Amino acid sequence: VSAFWGGVRASLPVVLGYLGIGLAAGVVERAAGLSYAEILLLSTVLYAGSAQFVLTSLLALGAPASAIVPTVFLVNLRHLLLSAALAPALRGVPAWKNALLGLQLTDETFVVASGHSASKGLRFGWMAGLNLSAWTAWAAANVAGAALSGLAGETRVLGFALPAMFAALLVLQLRIHRHFRTALAVAALAAAAGVAAQLAVAGPWAVVAATVLGASLGLLLQSCTSGPNS
């Protein structure tokens, strides 16, 4: 129990961040025509900030589910790396408990958990406290944002929270990448390719094409600059 509350205490910076971003997400979701029940469902079951923004904006553009689901998959594929990185610290934990912890893995809780594991190791109770606290704050902020969107009126301005969050996440991802200059080249190519593909075919597949192109260029540049053995 004390490990659980330690996790809750460690989640406070994440909770504060989620209250802000969650409010913006709720406003955008309500503006896109989702009901309160749908917003609660989305934020508790999907529970992924950028994927919720992507789903909402694609839904508003009238994209079919056959395009939305693969795009959400690609956006959330990055969790593969975070999940893999936490695995060694949770080796003694039963598989079903690790599965529960993995379901609520986010970029922000990963940052807190990996910081904690470096000094004190990870326990299931502590992780559960961190996860449940962040999850509750996210869902509450989404619903509160939905309630505020009627008062806000100017949803076009609040909708800019979406590209602003993408831009900020991009900066944070670039900072922690081991090959900063290669990562910067990947970002530039993916941005240009994304815009070109969007103008050519006007659809969500633009992001998929730009991602595959950008990540492959990154792998190529990395192997050219650092050699096959490093």
Next chain:
Amino acid sequence: MHIRPEFLALVLACALVTALPRVLPLVVLSRFALPRWLLDWLSYVPIAVLAALTAIEVLVPGGQALVIRGNVAIPAVAAAFAVAAATRSLLLAVLCGVAAFWLLS
């Protein structure tokens, strides 16, 4: 207080494809390691996705045509970039980006 059946199906499908990369490595990877090149390729995926999404949202606002002249989203997203780089705070960067967008439009 209503959930459309097709929306429920969409959220469940999205949740399933989201759960797989969140859960599988944590459960499985203590036994099997992914090949090095795949891990390297995956490390560029979030960067490429975020760069493409940001560029499209800012430069192709309606989803159809490129808008450069008089596009207040360009300086506003530059403000978000600068604040994120200087403070490493997601919340502060989003607030400053939205505030810049609001002041300029």
